[in-house]
Amino acid sequence: MGIVNVPLGNRSYKINIGAGLVHRLGAECARLGLGTRCAIISDTNVAPRFGKTAHEALAKAGFAPTLITIPAGETAKSLKTVEACYNQLAAQRLERKSFIVALGGGVVGDLAGFVAATYLRGLPFVQVPTTLLAQVDSSVGGKVGLNLKAGKNLVGAFHQPRLVLCDLDTLASLPMREFRAGLAEVIKYGIIYDARLFQQLERDLPKLLLRDTRALAAVIARCCEIKAEVVQQDETEGGLRAILNFGHTIGHALEAISHYGKYLHGEAISIGQVAAAELSAQILDLPAPEVARIETIFHRAGLPTRLKLNPPQRKKLLTAMQLDKKVSGGEVKFVLARRLGAVEFGQRVPLAALERCLTPHPSPLTP
Numbered sequence: 001m002g003i004v005n006v007p008l009g010n011r012s013y014k015i016n017i018g019a020g021l022v023h024r025l026g027a028e029c030a031r032l033g034l035g036t037r038c039a040i041i042s043d044t045n046v047a048p049r050f051g052k053t054a055h056e057a058l059a060k061a062g063f064a065p066t067l068i069t070i071p072a073g074e075t076a077k078s079l080k081t082v083e084a085c086y087n088q089l090a091a092q093r094l095e096r097k098s099f100i101v102a103l104g105g106g107v108v109g110d111l112a113g114f115v116a117a118t119y120l121r122g123l124p125f126v127q128v129p130t131t132l133l134a135q136v137d138s139s140v141g142g143k144v145g146l147n148l149k150a151g152k153n154l155v156g157a158f159h160q161p162r163l164v165l166c167d168l169d170t171l172a173s174l175p176m177r178e179f180r181a182g183l184a185e186v187i188k189y190g191i192i193y194d195a196r197l198f199q200q201l202e203r204d205l206p207k208l209l210l211r212d213t214r215a216l217a218a219v220i221a222r223c224c225e226i227k228a229e230v231v232q233q234d235e236t237e238g239g240l241r242a243i244l245n246f247g248h249t250i251g252h253a254l255e256a257i258s259h260y261g262k263y264l265h266g267e268a269i270s271i272g273q274v275a276a277a278e279l280s281a282q283i284l285d286l287p288a289p290e291v292a293r294i295e296t297i298f299h300r301a302g303l304p305t306r307l308k309l310n311p312p313q314r315k316k317l318l319t320a321m322q323l324d325k326k327v328s329g330g331e332v333k334f335v336l337a338r339r340l341g342a343v344e345f346g347q348r349v350p351l352a353a354l355e356r357c358l359t360p361h362p363s364p365l366t367p
């Protein structure tokens, strides 16, 4: 089993990565000295698969768990679901020492984390992420929240988990499209922080696509380590943490203009990262062969890399980028790469360069 430490003073915690960890949930929680009552929050896809195992593991370790199941999908990340969870926690008489277990993907993690951050002014919580995206990204770092009609993730808090258990066995049932979407975040870590990881991904991609446990364990651990290092240096997103948004300015805008229906987040940021690599070539002299390697790996992972937008759609995308909540002072700033493994945030991009990169042009992959 791999262990990654997230050193944040008195909010420090461990990320365990390995097989069979849901079975160990109770034993691991017992070490944290938490209260007896707890609630497992899961969704309608995950609860039937792993809810019983999680419940039994907690009960065997002497806890009194209750299982709360929310609807699967992004629309459940709402105030309405939060209220339904609060009511169930009250009915089960959870108290200050009780804790919450988030068992599911990023939606469950963000929502259950928000419930934990706010119920009784804050309960401890444990993340058991069951999607690749949640294991390498959303379960680590303490950002929790929900969506409003006006936009995604507009309400939230920083609330670090007490423990993260990445059980690789849970990934076996993940739909292939969701798995590939998670790979888009995995590849991102190579580009922003670690050229050796990028090389390892180029080499091991076939094994990863077959969900080989050893290959996955090594890669997930490295991604968590990188996220932990970045978060440790900038817990509340004042600066460096922005590098995690490589490819996300265009990605978020693309998700917004397609009304969150056409692309999964991972697919949108795959396109966004290829576009950001091209902008990086123009602005920070990222060498052309590295741009090609970036596009190639997303393509090999089965992810989309290009957009075919007509002029009105392009205009909509540019407007959406200006509305992204990461924009400050009306200027769109980008995370751009100088070379593989080294990026810089807060980069100004001239509108003309942005328009050029969003206008259809030949790809090295489809000559």
Ligand SMILES: NC(=O)c1ccc[n+]([C@@H]2O[C@H](COP(=O)([O-])OP(=O)(O)OC[C@H]3O[C@@H](n4cnc5c(N)ncnc54)[C@H](O)[C@@H]3O)[C@@H](O)[C@H]2O)c1
Pocket: 043, 044, 045, 046, 049, 072, 073, 074, 077, 104, 105, 106, 107, 108, 110, 130, 131, 133, 134, 137, 138, 139, 140, 141, 142, 143, 144, 153, 170, 171, 172, 173, 174, 175, 178, 265
């Ligand atoms: N807090 C953060 O730092 C952060 C970072 C990135 C993303 N996010 C958030 O994460 C969310 C996306 O997370 P996601 O991609 O995990 O989506 P998700 O939670 O919606 O999961 C994707 C789908 O897979 C299903 N599923 C989950 N685990 C499964 C399993 N093991 N087997 C079969 N099906 C399974 C889910 O029910 C869902 O239908 C977004 O809301 C995003 O805003 C948060």
Ligand SMILES: [Zn+2]
Pocket: 185, 248, 265, 269
């Ligand atoms: Zn992302």
